[in-house]
Amino acid sequence: MVDDQRLRLTVIGTGYLGAVHATAMASIGFDVLAIDVDERRISMLDQGTAPFYEPGFEELLSETLTTGRLEFTTDWARVAEHGDVHFLCVGTPQRTDGPGADLSFVQAAVGKLAPLLNRQCVIAGKSTVPVGTAAWITEHIAANSPAHDHIEVVWNPEFLREGFAVQDTLQPDRIVLGSDSPEALATMREVYSSILEQGTPLIETTAATAELVKVAANSFLATKISFINAMADVCEVAGADVTDLAHAIGYDTRIGHRFLGAGLGFGGGCLPKDIRAFKHRADELGVGASLRFLQEVDDLNTRRRRTIAEQAVELCDGDIAGKTVACLGAAFKPDSDDVRDSPALTVASILDRHGATVRVFDPQAHETAQVAAPHLQIVKSLEEAAVDADIVMLLTEWKQFVALDPQAFGEIVANRRIIDARNALDPVAWRAAGWEYQGIGR
Numbered sequence: 001m002v003d004d005q006r007l008r009l010t011v012i013g014t015g016y017l018g019a020v021h022a023t024a025m026a027s028i029g030f031d032v033l034a035i036d037v038d039e040r041r042i043s044m045l046d047q048g049t050a051p052f053y054e055p056g057f058e059e060l061l062s063e064t065l066t067t068g069r070l071e072f073t074t075d076w077a078r079v080a081e082h083g084d085v086h087f088l089c090v091g092t093p094q095r096t097d098g099p100g101a102d103l104s105f106v107q108a109a110v111g112k113l114a115p116l117l118n119r120q121c122v123i124a125g126k127s128t129v130p131v132g133t134a135a136w137i138t139e140h141i142a143a144n145s146p147a148h149d150h151i152e153v154v155w156n157p158e159f160l161r162e163g164f165a166v167q168d169t170l171q172p173d174r175i176v177l178g179s180d181s182p183e184a185l186a187t188m189r190e191v192y193s194s195i196l197e198q199g200t201p202l203i204e205t206t207a208a209t210a211e212l213v214k215v216a217a218n219s220f221l222a223t224k225i226s227f228i229n230a231m232a233d234v235c236e237v238a239g240a241d242v243t244d245l246a247h248a249i250g251y252d253t254r255i256g257h258r259f260l261g262a263g264l265g266f267g268g269g270c271l272p273k274d275i276r277a278f279k280h281r282a283d284e285l286g287v288g289a290s291l292r293f294l295q296e297v298d299d300l301n302t303r304r305r306r307t308i309a310e311q312a313v314e315l316c317d318g319d320i321a322g323k324t325v326a327c328l329g330a331a332f333k334p335d336s337d338d339v340r341d342s343p344a345l346t347v348a349s350i351l352d353r354h355g356a357t358v359r360v361f362d363p364q365a366h367e368t369a370q371v372a373a374p375h376l377q378i379v380k381s382l383e384e385a386a387v388d389a390d391i392v393m394l395l396t397e398w399k400q401f402v403a404l405d406p407q408a409f410g411e412i413v414a415n416r417r418i419i420d421a422r423n424a425l426d427p428v429a430w431r432a433a434g435w436e437y438q439g440i441g442r
Contacts, residue, residue, distance in 0.1 A: 006030060007191060010083035012109050014041055014072065016052055016165070016269075016338075017126060017158055018089030023061050024169040025087075026070035028194050033071050033082045042072045053337035053364040056166045080116035085191055087156075088125045088137075092277075093269070099276035101130050106137075114141050120150035122187050126158045128214045128274055130281040134178065134207035152184035155210035159217070162268065163335030174201045178210025215278040219294055222271045224259045226297040229304055232262035232441025242441030243423055262440045264347070264395060264421040265304035267332035269340040272298070305343050308393075308421045308440075309350035315417050315438060316391055321355030324414070326389035329396020330362035330369035330378065337365040339372045344395035347421070348376055351393075361385035363398055383412060391417040397424040406433035 011022035011034040022034040036042050044051050048065050050058040064070045073079065079086070090105040106127060113123075123141070125134060134155045142148045155178035160168045172195065177188050185204055189196065196202055203213075232242040242262045250257030266272065275294045282291040313320045325348075332342040339345055345360070352358045352375065360378050362369060370378045379385045382400070386392060392413060394401055402424045410416045416435040418425075423439045430437040 007084040007187070008033075008082050009085050009087065009191070010035065010079045011087045011089055012079070012113065013088070013090035013105070013127075014038070014045055015089070015091055016054070016162070017160060018087070019045060019051070019061075020054065020057060020160065020165045020169055021087060021089055021126065021158070022072075023057070023064050023070060024166060025191075026067065027060055027064045028170070029069070030191075031069050031082075033073060033079055035073050035076065035079045037074065039074055042074055046072045053335075054165050055163060055335055060166055076112050077116055080113060080118075083121055085122045085124055085187060086113065088123060088127055089158075090127055091269075092127050092129055092273075094273040094276060098280065100280040101128075101273070101277035103129065103133065106133065110137050110140055111144075114144040115146075117141070117148075117151055118146040120147065122152050122154055122184050124154045124156045124188060124191075125211075126156055128157065128218075128270065129211055130277060131208050131211045131215075131285075132281075134211060152179060152181045152187075153207065154179040154181075154184045154188055155207045156188060157210055157214035159214065162333060162338055170195065171198065172200055174203060176203045176205065176210050176213050178205050178207040180206065215274050218271050218274040219278055219291075219297075221259055222266055222275050222301070223293070223297050225266050226300045228260045228262045229265055229440075230300060233307075235441040240441075243439075245441075261423060263304075263423050264308055264343040264440075265301040267341040267343045267346075268336075268338055272301070272341045305346040306350065308343075308395075308419065309347050309354070311438060312347075312351060312391055312393060312419055313354065315419065315436065320351060320391075322357070323390040324357045324359070324388060325351050326386040326392045326413070327351075327358060327360040328362075328382070328385065328392065328394045328401045329398060330360050330373075331365040331396050334396055334398045335364075337362075337368050339365050339368045342369075342372070343421075345369060345373050345376070347393065347395055349373060352376060359385040359389070362396065363400060386412045388412075388414045390415045391419070394418065394420045394422055394424060397422040406430045406435055410434060 009025050009030045009032045011018045014034050014036040022032045026032040041051050048062040090109050092101045095102045134153050138153045141151050179185055235242040246260040249255050250260050279291045279294045282288045316323050327348045329344045348358050348360050360376050361382050418435050420439045427437050
């Protein structure tokens with residue numbers, strides 16, 4: 001298609017996924033209109049201000065806004081009129097009353113959009129949802145949209161890594177499209193044509209399979225992380241080194257080195273809630289026994305947090321009450337300000353409950369951590385966290401923490417004791433600088 005006939009896109013939901021997707025699609029030449037019910041968020045994005053931290057995103061947002069191809073709105077009628085393809089990017093958090101996915105945002109968005117759709121279009125779901133959601137949307141559209149005979153539903157799961165979201169959108173490692181409609185698949189191939197021309201693999205399958213791809217991938221990654229943490233427990237009692245073990249088994253191409261870093265475990269807004277929702281959905285479908293192992297994956301990951309906190313107590317001679325603890329990191333991973341289900345904040349909170357004076361510093365997650373954990377002392381500098389500390393906890397492996405000079409850093413603290421809960425530091429260098437160093441499974 002020539003530019004003036006190019007497909008027009010909408011993005012429904014401007015959270016982490018939606019805001020990045022809308023901006024990236026506009027940056028490669030599409031006219032994109034994004035909508036959210038959060039007026040403050042829409043106002044921030046419209047002014048070129050990112051409502052979250054993601055490397056490179058705010059710069060791309062500002063640049064793309066100047067082209068006039070990206071707009072933000074709260075007007076559903078505009079969205080329905082604008083879109084040839086409507087990307088559904090709303091959140092699916094864990095339900096408050098159980099492990100299943102909360103689909104209320106998906107249902108609300110489809111409920112708002114469906115009655116307004118009076119022409120041919122495609123609804124492309126990107127949210128992580130239980131299998132069967134696309135079928136529900138199709139049924140809802142058929143019952144509530146004036147143009148229901150001309151509306152197709154495609155599932156197009158996202159695979160964004162926080163910290164690499166812009167790259168993962170514009171240069172993904174694969175694109176998955178799930179639909180039984182050749183016309184809808186052709187439309188989506190047109191949307192992604194410039195990306196596919198780069199050689200990006202394309203998988204076309206059924207909607208149900210596409211829905212399962214994301215939760216299956218996250219479940220596999222979570223299992224791999226929990227496996228190496230289980231090996232760390234064995235290594236600690238056997239006198240072995242889990243970093244060497246992981247290095248050795250990672251050379252097996254069937255296993256690989258990625259996600260074999262033992263440590264505090266996984267967190268964030270995806271892996272924990274996705275594996276719980278996946279197991280819950282399997283129970284509903286009558287195949288829960290096949291995913292029973294995911295419960296142990298989840299339990300093992302949760303235990304890591306208690307284990308690391310107990311390790312800190314032991315390093316403080318069995319009593320951490322009244323001790324000053326410097327917690328380095330609050331985000332669930334570096335290059336993010338996301339503190340959802342953050343292992344770092346969980347450990348800090350456990351130590352706080354044990355009577356320690358806990359100071360938490362994170363380069364980007366100061367505000368989000370303060371909201372999520374108002375009971376903790378969230379400080380604004382590394383020095384403020386570490387001054388006169390009895391023990392240091394490296395909980396998020398930000399580059400500036402990994403690059404610390406152990407000798408110079410030792411001049412700030414009261415006692416040179418550190419727990420490297422991410423196995424990110426050089427034990428030899430830290431011990432040589434007089435630190436009592438403890439890693440994970442080392």
